Amino acid sequence: MATEERNRRLSQGMAPRILVVDDEPRLVSALATLLNSYGYHVTEAHGGKHACDLIDTLRFDLALLDLRMPEVDGFAVMSHLANQQPECGTVVISGESSFTSVSRALRRGALDYIRKPFDPEELVATVKNVVGKQSLLKAHEDILGRLEKSEALHRYIVNSSPDIVFMLDAHGRFCFINSKVESLLGYKPAELCERHFRHILDDRDVTKGIYALNAPDVSADNPRTIEIRLKTRGSRQATRHFEITAFPIDPQNWTHSSYTRGGGSGQNASYYGTARDVTERKEAEAFINFQAYHDLLTRLPNRALFKDRLELAITHARRSSQKLAVMFLDLDRFKIINDTLGHAMGDRLLQAVTQRLESCLRKGDTLSRFGGDEFTLLLPSIHGQEDASQIARKLINTLKAPFKLGEHEVFVGVSIGIAIYPEAGISMDQLIQNADIAMYHVKARGKDSYRFFSESMSIDSTNRLQLERDLRLALARDELRVFYQPQVCVHTNRIMGLEALVRWQHPERGLLYPRDFLGLAEETKLIGQLSEQVLDKACRDVGHWIRSGHQNLRLAVNLSPIEVEHPRFVETLMERVNSNRFPPGNLEIEITENVIMNDLEQISQKLRELADMNVRIAIDDFGTGYSSLNYLHRLPIHTLKVDQSFVKTIRSGLDDACIVNAIVAMAHGLKLDIVAEGVETSKQLEYLRTLGCHQVQGFYYGAAQPAAEISKLLAQPKTEMVASG
Numbered sequence: 001m002a003t004e005e006r007n008r009r010l011s012q013g014m015a016p017r018i019l020v021v022d023d024e025p026r027l028v029s030a031l032a033t034l035l036n037s038y039g040y041h042v043t044e045a046h047g048g049k050h051a052c053d054l055i056d057t058l059r060f061d062l063a064l065l066d067l068r069m070p071e072v073d074g075f076a077v078m079s080h081l082a083n084q085q086p087e088c089g090t091v092v093i094s095g096e097s098s099f100t101s102v103s104r105a106l107r108r109g110a111l112d113y114i115r116k117p118f119d120p121e122e123l124v125a126t127v128k129n130v131v132g133k134q135s136l137l138k139a140h141e142d143i144l145g146r147l148e149k150s151e152a153l154h155r156y157i158v159n160s161s162p163d164i165v166f167m168l169d170a171h172g173r174f175c176f177i178n179s180k181v182e183s184l185l186g187y188k189p190a191e192l193c194e195r196h197f198r199h200i201l202d203d204r205d206v207t208k209g210i211y212a213l214n215a216p217d218v219s220a221d222n223p224r225t226i227e228i229r230l231k232t233r234g235s236r237q238a239t240r241h242f243e244i245t246a247f248p249i250d251p252q253n254w255t256h257s258s259y260t261r262g263g264g265s266g267q268n269a270s271y272y273g274t275a276r277d278v279t280e281r282k283e284a285e286a287f288i289n290f291q292a293y294h295d296l297l298t299r300l301p302n303r304a305l306f307k308d309r310l311e312l313a314i315t316h317a318r319r320s321s322q323k324l325a326v327m328f329l330d331l332d333r334f335k336i337i338n339d340t341l342g343h344a345m346g347d348r349l350l351q352a353v354t355q356r357l358e359s360c361l362r363k364g365d366t367l368s369r370f371g372g373d374e375f376t377l378l379l380p381s382i383h384g385q386e387d388a389s390q391i392a393r394k395l396i397n398t399l400k401a402p403f404k405l406g407e408h409e410v411f412v413g414v415s416i417g418i419a420i421y422p423e424a425g426i427s428m429d430q431l432i433q434n435a436d437i438a439m440y441h442v443k444a445r446g447k448d449s450y451r452f453f454s455e456s457m458s459i460d461s462t463n464r465l466q467l468e469r470d471l472r473l474a475l476a477r478d479e480l481r482v483f484y485q486p487q488v489c490v491h492t493n494r495i496m497g498l499e500a501l502v503r504w505q506h507p508e509r510g511l512l513y514p515r516d517f518l519g520l521a522e523e524t525k526l527i528g529q530l531s532e533q534v535l536d537k538a539c540r541d542v543g544h545w546i547r548s549g550h551q552n553l554r555l556a557v558n559l560s561p562i563e564v565e566h567p568r569f570v571e572t573l574m575e576r577v578n579s580n581r582f583p584p585g586n587l588e589i590e591i592t593e594n595v596i597m598n599d600l601e602q603i604s605q606k607l608r609e610l611a612d613m614n615v616r617i618a619i620d621d622f623g624t625g626y627s628s629l630n631y632l633h634r635l636p637i638h639t640l641k642v643d644q645s646f647v648k649t650i651r652s653g654l655d656d657a658c659i660v661n662a663i664v665a666m667a668h669g670l671k672l673d674i675v676a677e678g679v680e681t682s683k684q685l686e687y688l689r690t691l692g693c694h695q696v697q698g699f700y701y702g703a704a705q706p707a708a709e710i711s712k713l714l715a716q717p718k719t720e721m722v723a724s725g
Contacts, residue, residue, distance in 0.1 A: 015039050015040055015041040016040055016041065016061040016062060016131045017040075017041045017043065017058070017059065017060045017061050017062075018035055018040050018041065018042050018043070018060065018061065018062045018063070018064060018127070019043050019045055019051060019054060019055070019058075019060040019062070019063040019064070019065075019088075020032055020035070020042055020043070020044055020045065020063075020064050020065075021045040021047070021048065021050075021051040021063060021064065021065035021066065021069075021074070021077060022045075022046075022047075022065070022066040022069070022093070023046065023047045023048075023066065023069040023070060024066075025046055027066075028044045028045070028046060029044065031064065031093075031123075032044050034120055034123070034124065035124070035127065038124055038127075038128075040127070043058060043060070047069055047070065047071065047072065048065075048069045048070075048071060048072025048073055048074065048076055048077045049071055049072045051063075051065065051072075051077050051080075052072060052076075052077060052080045055077075055080060055081055055084050055085060056084060059085065059088075060085060060088050061088060061089070061131060062088065062089045062090075062091065062127065062130060062131055063077070063081055063088055063089070063090045063091070064090075064091050064093055064127070065077055065078070065090065065091075065092060065093070066092075066093060066094050067092060067094040067096050067101060067105060068094065068095070068096055074092065074094065074105070075104065075105070075108060078090055078105070078108045078109065078110070079108070082108070082109060089111045089130050089131075090108075090109060090110050090111060091110065091111055091112045091113075091114065091126060091127065091130060092105045092110045092112070092113045092114065093114045093116060093118060093123070094113070094114075094115065094116060095115065095116040097115055099157055099161050099163055099165070099274055100245060100274065102153075102157055103157065106150045106153060107220065109146070110150075111130050111133075111146055111149065112126050112130060112149065112153075113153065114126060133146075158178055159178060159179075161178065161180060161274070162180065162276075163180060163274045163275060163276045163277075164177065164178060164180045164181045164184060164185075164242075164274065164275040164276075165177070165178045165180070165273075165274050166178070166181075166197075166272075166273055166274075166275065167269035167271065167272050167273075168197055168213075168246075168269065168270060168271040168273070169268045169269065169270050169271075170268070170270040171196070172196050172197050172198070172210070172213065172271075173193075173194050173195060173196050173197070174192045174193050174194065174195060174197060175193065175194070175268055175269050176193070176269065177189045177192055177193065184240065184277050185200065185230060185231070185232050185233060185240065186232050186233030186234055187200065187233050197209070197213075198210065200230050200231050201228065201229070201230060201231070202228070202229035202230065202231055202239045204229065205228045205229050208226065208228060209226070209228055209244075212224050212226045212228075212244075212246075213246060213271065218246070218247055218248060219247055219248065220247045220248075220249065222247070223245050223246060223247035223273075224245070224246055224247065225243060225244065225245045226243075226244055227241060227242070227243050227244075227278065227282075228241075228242055228244055229241055229242070230242050230275070240277060240279045241277070241278050241279045241281075241282040242275040242276060242277055242278060242279075243275070243276045243278045244273060244274070244275045244276075245273055245274050245276075246271055246272065246273030246274075247271070247272060247273070248270060248271055248272075249269060249270065249271065249272050292304070293305035293308075295368075295369040297347055297350060297351065297369070298350055298351055298354040298369050299354075300354060300367055300368055300369045300375075301366055301367075301368045301369075302368060302369060303368065303370055303371065303376075305368065306366060306368035306370070306376055306378065307428055307432075309366050309378060310326065310366075310378055310428050310431070310432075311428050313378055313380045314421060314426070314427070314428060314431075316380070317380065317381075317421055317422075318422075318426075322380075322381050322382075323381075323382050323383065323384060323420055323421055323422075324378065324379060324380045324381065324382060324420075324421045325377075325378075325379040325382055325387070325388040325391075325418055325419070325420050325421070326376065326377070326378060326379075326418070326419045326421070326431040326432060326435045327376065327377040327378075327379070327388070327391075327392065327395075327416050327417065327418050327435060327450075328370075328374070328375075328376055328416070328417040328418075328419075328432070328435035328436045328438070328439040329357075329374065329375040329376070329377060329395065329414050329415070329416050329439070330373065330374050330375075330414065330415045330439055330443065331353065331373040331374075331375075331412050331413070331414055332412060332413035332414060332415055332447045332448055333410075333411065333412050333413065333565065333599075334346070334349065334350075334373035334412055335373065336562075336565040336566065336567070336599075337349060337410050337412065338373075339566070339567050340567040340602065341405065341408060341410075345405045345406070345408070348405055349403055349405060349410065349412070350369075350373070352403050352405075353399065353403075353412065354367075354369070356398045356399060357375065357377075357395060357398065357399075359398065360391060360394040360395050360398055361377075361391075362379070362391075364380055364381070365377065365378060365379055365380070365391075366378040376432065376435070377391075377395075379391060382420075384420075385418075385420060385452060388418050388420065388452075389450070392416050392418060392450040393450075395414060395416060396413070396414055396416070396448060396449070396450065399412055399413060399414050400413075408601075409601070410599065411599065413447055413448035414448065415439050415442040415443050415447045415448065415449065415450075416439060416442065416449070416450035416451075417434075417435045417436060417437065417438030417439030417440070417441070417442060417450070417451060417453065418435060418438055418450060418451065418452045418453065419431045419432075419434040419435040419438065419452075419453045420452065420453075424452075424453040434453040434457070435453060437453060437457050438451045438452060438453040438454075438457060439451075440464075440523060441457055443519070443522075443523050464520060467517065467520055468520060468524055470506065471504075471517055471520060471521060471524070471526060472526065474504055474506070475526065475529055475530065475533065478533075479504060479505050479506065479507070480502055480503070480504055480505075480530065480533055480534060480537075481502070481503040481504070481505050481511075481706060482500050482501070482502060482503070482534055482537045482538050482541065482706075482707065483500075483501045483502075483503050483704035483705055483706055484498040484499065484500060484501070484538075484541075484542075484704060484705060484706075484707065484710045485498070485499045485501060485697050485698075485703070485704040485705075486498055486697060486701055486702075486710075486713070487499060487554070487556065487675055487695050487696070487697045488695065488696055488697065488701050489694060489695055490685060490688060490689040490693065490694060490695065490696055491689070491694065495553070495713065495714065496552075496553075496554060496695055497553065497554030497555065497556050497588065497695075498542060498553065498554070498555060498556065498710065499556040499557075499558070499590075499697060499704075500534060500535075500538040500542075500555060500556065500557050500558075501514065501558075501704045502514055502518075502530070502534045503704075504516070504517055518530075518560070522560055522562055525562075527560050527562050527563065528562075528563065528566075528572075531559065531560065531563055532576060534557075535557060535573075535576045535577075536576060536579075536580060538555055538557060539555070539576065539577060539580035539582040540580055541707045541710075542555040542582070542586070543580060543581060543582045543583075545710075545711070545714055546583065546586055548714075550714060552586075553586060553714075554586055554587075554588050554616070555582070555586055555587050555588065556588045556589075556590055556618065557587070557588075557589055557590065558589075558590040558591075558620060559589055559590065559591055561591075561592075561594070561595045564591055564595050564603065564606070565595070565599065565602075565603075569606055570606050570609045570610060573589070573610070573615075574610075574613065577615075584613050584614045584615050585614040585615075585616075587615050587616065588615070588616035588617070588618050588638070588639065589610065589615060589616070589617060589618065590618045590619075590620040590641065591603075591617070591618075591619065591620060592619070592620050592621055593619060593621070593622065596619075596635070604634065604635055607635055607636055607637075608635075608636055610636075611636035616638040616639065617635070617636055617637050617638055617639070618637070618638065618639035618640070618641055618675070619637055619639070619640050619641060620641050621641065621643040621677075622640045622641055622642060622643060622663060632666075632670055632672075633670065637672060638672060638673055639672060639673040639674065639675060640663060640666075640667045640672050640673070640674050640675075641674075641675045641676075641677055642660060642663050642664070642674065642675070642676040642677060642693070643677060643678075644677045644678020644698070645678075646659050646660050646663070647660065647676050647677065647678045647679060647684055647688075647698070648678065650683065650684045650687045650688070657687070660676070660687075660688070660691065660693075661691060664688075664691045664692055664693050665691075668692060673694070673695065674693050674694065674695070675693075675695045675696065675697060676688050676693050676695070676696045676697075676698075677696075677697055677698060678698045678699075679696040679697065679698035679699075679700045679701075680698055680699045680700050681700065682700070684700070685700055
């Protein structure tokens, strides 16, 4: 009866009733206004649920609906309409343009598919065309028209689809595949037709693909979608990733079309499917996953992945009663190189260091970049400390050779702390923390070495934290003191110079010596602030004595490697000197051989700049470092300081005193001044005087003294030193 009533109204020229469905009220209103202006009777439905309610109570000739709506989508509305009013036609107006959605809508009975945004004239023409095909006398022709339009649209979609569209026969052989397969995989459609689909499956996914196709629960309404790898033809990339959607079809109900492009006609098709290339998405996912667990600069595992592997290694070691080692590695001198040559060179250095470190590892070891210039190393399944020691020595030795960075040749070392499971900890955090503590003990004792964690280090670490807090307060409260040790002429006993030595007047521990806190100051990067305070005080004190009549009095200051290696060392030093109005010609800086040889090119340039400003250069502890004599005549060096360890051999009467002879003779030959440190006895003094060593310092003339005591000495008429013993 409903069909007869509908046909009667259409035959009498009555306005067709149209249901407009969308979850966007403005779009519904606009469509209604447009269609009303053409004489149609329009009913508005705001969303799928509202549309279903109207379908239950009113009769319609045509429904215009969107697919993507909340709660009840367009497909559900189409299904409800087909059940309640099968005679009512449907036109989809949607922004959804994927092949899957379009194909599904057409299979559900849509007469046409209009993409948003639509052309009003096109939409009106489409509505008029659809309504016209529903006349009473052409009901059977209308069905045929729907089929023809659906096939034409499907043919267009298949031929222009960005995806591979294919059909398989009952045996899994291609009976149609569109031309997209050639641009994506390199196969011509004709060469694949009548070949089994496993021919293009990656060998690793053949079983997966066959199982998915034969799954019993797959249907047109419940298609199977899987991700699978397909082989490319010829010499292209080996495989690409595809998302394949496929479902079975009834060959008897499938109308075979003549596709304009592609291979095969689709005859005897039993399966219909699409394959979308998702290689870029898979690669992006893989990169994101790699980025989450690796350091992109060195390609090493990052902190998160290292901790994950360490947890697994601890579990395995616990179950099998084995040992493992965690190493904490910190590069020596990296920061100086990075600041001097720039971050780009610093990055290249980290990459080169990584390659060398990796060459020392065993299979199964994990090297990780922990951050900055810090690395961690996991050594599973070791027998004891000797295994870890052997690896540590390899790591240290492999970094000894210079690194070539463009035109620059640089040197780095490495300080390594080692924690052994279970002796140094049974948890991940304990092992990493204790390896870090052991590494700091290496730093405090000269760097470029390794040490194993021991329980005593935990106590030292606690004391170290307290001492660090106290040192920061000391700098703020002006608790540092400068003492001066005279450098005395052995012939006249006159004071020729004063070496500035820092002391810390700790409010609870009393007077602390440099060995108690200078290493900590370097580790915590407080050495710059500390040296600044010491140099300021020394320049003020000695500057005052110079202006008081001791014009030739020399101030000797011992500088740490961190200060000398800093790229702004010269500028910073001269800023302090000039701000205190101290004459540069009265300043002598003391540096060790090791500092010079660590980076001869850079240090040489800095020393020449200082010498050009009349600052004197002294080599401290001469003979205890590299002892490469080649640099002596290449650098603007004024003074050699004989280390006290050599001076002591004079007192003991050992043959080793010949080293002192050699150093003094060398200084004379190079026309350098020489100062002997640690002179404690008259025998040592007389021996040095006989050799021609003109200046000495040490307890023979007294320990280092504060400025007030030095002022008294300088106030004496001839400023002569008297032996304290």
